[in-house]
Amino acid sequence: MSRTVEVAFKGTRRGYYTAPESGDPLRMGESVVVEAERGRDLGRITALGEVADKKCGGCSGCSTSPVADSVPEAPPRAVLRRATPDELRTLSEVRRSEDDARRKVVERVRVHGLVMKVSDTEWQFDRNKLTIYFTAEKRVDFRALVRDLASTFRTRIELRQIGVRDEAARLSGVGRCGREYCCSTWLKELSPVNLGLAKDQHLSLNPSQISGGCGRLLCCLKYEHDFYVAARKRFPKEGKTLRTATGVERIVAVDIFRERVFLRSEEHGSRIISLLQLHEEVEGLGDVLLTGELRARLADEAAAARAATMVDDPPEADGAGPEGPRSGRRRRRRGSGPSTPPPETE
Numbered sequence: 526m527s528r529t530v531e532v533a534f535k536g537t538r539r540g541y542y543t544a545p546e547s548g549d550p551l552r553m554g555e556s557v558v559v560e561a562e563r564g565r566d567l568g569r570i571t572a573l574g575e576v577a578d579k580k581c582g583g584c585s586g587c588s589t590s591p592v593a594d595s596v597p598e599a600p601p602r603a604v605l606r607r608a609t610p611d612e613l614r615t616l617s618e619v620r621r622s623e624d625d626a627r628r629k630v631v632e633r634v635r636v637h638g639l640v641m642k643v644s645d646t647e648w649q650f651d652r653n654k655l656t657i658y659f660t661a662e663k664r665v666d667f668r669a670l671v672r673d674l675a676s677t678f679r680t681r682i683e684l685r686q687i688g689v690r691d692e693a694a695r696l697s698g699v700g701r702c703g704r705e706y707c708c709s710t711w712l713k714e715l716s717p718v719n720l721g722l723a724k725d726q727h728l729s730l731n732p733s734q735i736s737g738g739c740g741r742l743l744c745c746l747k748y749e750h751d752f753y754v755a756a757r758k759r760f761p762k763e764g765k766t767l768r769t770a771t772g773v774e775r776i777v778a779v780d781i782f783r784e785r786v787f788l789r790s791e792e793h794g795s796r797i798i799s800l801l802q803l804h805e806e807v808e809g810l811g812d813v814l815l816t817g818e819l820r821a822r823l824a825d826e827a828a829a830a831r832a833a834t835m836v837d838d839p840p841e842a843d844g845a846g847p848e849g850p851r852s853g854r855r856r857r858r859r860g861s862g863p864s865t866p867p868p869e870t871e
C-alpha cells in the first residue's frame with residue numbers, strides 16, 4: 526500500500542510526505558507534524574495512499590515522486606508524528622500573530638518605497654521561516670527589504686510573488702453565487718479564461734458581471750463552455766440568411782435549450798420555429814442546412830415525432846388526415862420546377 530500522504534497548511538499550500546511504517550495508520554483530517562526545509566511544520570491530512578499519489582502527479586519536484594536514474598534521489602520528507610493538543614494551541618497562537626507580522630511588513634514596504642501589495646504572511650510552525658506573499662505589476666527589487674525584515678523578525682525571510690487569482694485563492698471569500706471561491710476550495714489548477722467564453726455563452730460583457738473577486742473573469746465560465754460549443758454546432762449561425770417556406774429570412778437568435786430558432790424577414794416579420802421545422806423547410810426547398818450525423822439524427826427525431834402524432838390522432842380512411850393529401854401536395858410541389866404561365870392562344 527502506498528505511504529504517500531497529502532498535508533494541507535495555511536491557504537492553498539499543500540505538501541506530500543511519507544507516512545511512518547510502524548504505529549497506528551494515519552487517518553483523514555488528523556493534524557500531524559512533518560519535516561520542513563528548516564525545522565518542522567504542522568498541517569492537516571487531506572489525502573492518503575493512492576489518492577495522494579494521483580494528486581502528487583509524479584512530478585519531479587515532489588519529495589515522494591520518482592526521479593530519473595541519472596538524478597540522485599533526495600531523501601523524502603516524512604510525517605514525524607501526530608500533533609499533540611499543546612502543539613495545536615501553539616499553532617493557533619502562531620496564526621494569530623501573523624496579522625501583526627503582516628502590518629509590520631507593510632510598514633517596512635512603505636519605508637522602502639516599493640510598489641507591491643502584501644497579501645498574506647505565514648509563519649512556519651517552529652517560527653524558523655516567515656513566508657510573505659505579495660502581488661506586483663512589475664518586477665520588484667526587494668533585497669534591501671529582505672535584510673531589513675530579517676533583522677526585525679530574527680528569522681529566515683522568504684518573499685513570494687503571486688498573481689491576483691492566486692491571491693484570491695489564498696485569502697478565500699464568497700462569490701456572486703453565494704458559495705466560497707472554487708479556487709480556494711476544490712479548484713487546484715487555474716486554467717486561463719478569456720472573453721470568448723462569455724461571448725459563446727451569450728453573457729453580458731460587462732466586466733462587473735462576469736468578473737470574480739480577483740478582478741479577473743470568472744473561472745466558472747469554463748465549466749459549461751464545451752456544452753455550449755457542441756450545442757451550437759447543431760444550429761445555423763446567427764446573422765445567416767436562409768431560404769425557407771415563407772421566403773428569405775435571417776437568423777436573429779437561437780435557443781439551444783428549447784431547440785428554437787428566431788427568424789425575421791422584411792415581408793413577413795418575425796417568427797419562432799423549432800430546429801426540426803427549420804430543417805424540414807430548408808430541405809424541402811433543396812438546400813442543405815445540416816449534414817452528416819446531425820442531419821440523420823434530426824431526421825430520426827422528426828420521424829419519431831410524426832409517429833407519435835399519428836398514434837395520438839390517426840388519419841381518416843380516405844387519406845384526409847394531416848399527413849395525407851398535404852404531404853402529397855408538398856411532394857408534388859417539391860418535384861415540380863418553376864411554374865410558368867400557359868401559352869396564349871388566338
